Amino acid sequence: MPFAAGYWAWEILEKRNMKFSDFVSVAAIKADLASFDKPGVIRELVLSLTAAGAVKQSDADGIVAAIMKREELGSTGIGRGVAVPHTKHASVERLVGTVGVSSEGVDFNSLDGDKVQLFFLLVSPPDRPGDHLRALENISRQLRDETFCRFLKQAKSAQDIHLLLEEADNNQFVA
Numbered sequence: 240m241p242f243a244a245g246y247w248a249w250e251i252l253e254k255r256n257m258k259f260s261d262f263v264s265v266a267a268i269k270a271d272l273a274s275f276d277k278p279g280v281i282r283e284l285v286l287s288l289t290a291a292g293a294v295k296q297s298d299a300d301g302i303v304a305a306i307m308k309r310e311e312l313g314s315t316g317i318g319r320g321v322a323v324p325h326t327k328h329a330s331v332e333r334l335v336g337t338v339g340v341s342s343e344g345v346d347f348n349s350l351d352g353d354k355v356q357l358f359f360l361l362v363s364p365p366d367r368p369g370d371h372l373r374a375l376e377n378i379s380r381q382l383r384d385e386t387f388c389r390f391l392k393q394a395k396s397a398q399d400i401h402l403l404l405e406e407a408d409n410n411q412f413v414a
Contacts, residue, residue, distance in 0.1 A: 266291035316349030
């Protein structure tokens with residue numbers, strides 16, 4: 240019976256909307272990205288995940304390579320100053336992610352041609368496509384709100400970004 244009860248609880252979790260708190264590693268948030276190009280930003284964010292203990296250091300190069308391979312299929316710079324680089328990688332057991340902000344903006348071959356200031360990087364296990372898609376959907380839904388985007392771009396610290404993500408999780412931005 241414990242399996243059935245655990246399975247039932249997992250099914251409830253599977254069906255609810257994903258929140259930033261479900262996948263963002265708070266210790267990996269970067270309010271002041273130093274990199275000025277796509278590979279540099281991706282590497283900086285992945286290394287931030289390793290420093291936070293969310294991914295193993297030995298897997299960092301493989302994750303960076305997987306994200307860059309995904310970028311070859313088409314830029315994850317979705318426009319309006321936002322990019323969502325992501326990949327599936329066997330080295331992670333659960334969905335992990337981080338957020339980075341570049342005050343200068345980075346040329347990310349974005350769909351609208353503009354520089355990117357907000358980065359939401361995701362890494363998920365290949366056998367959990369539902370989590371991956373729900374995280375992408377949550378990011379997309381939250382980023383429709385201009386106020387949320389503007390506040391994130393103006394954030395001066397990782398704590399500021401974390402508080403904004405918590406407010407978004409509590410539906411304080413999306414109408």
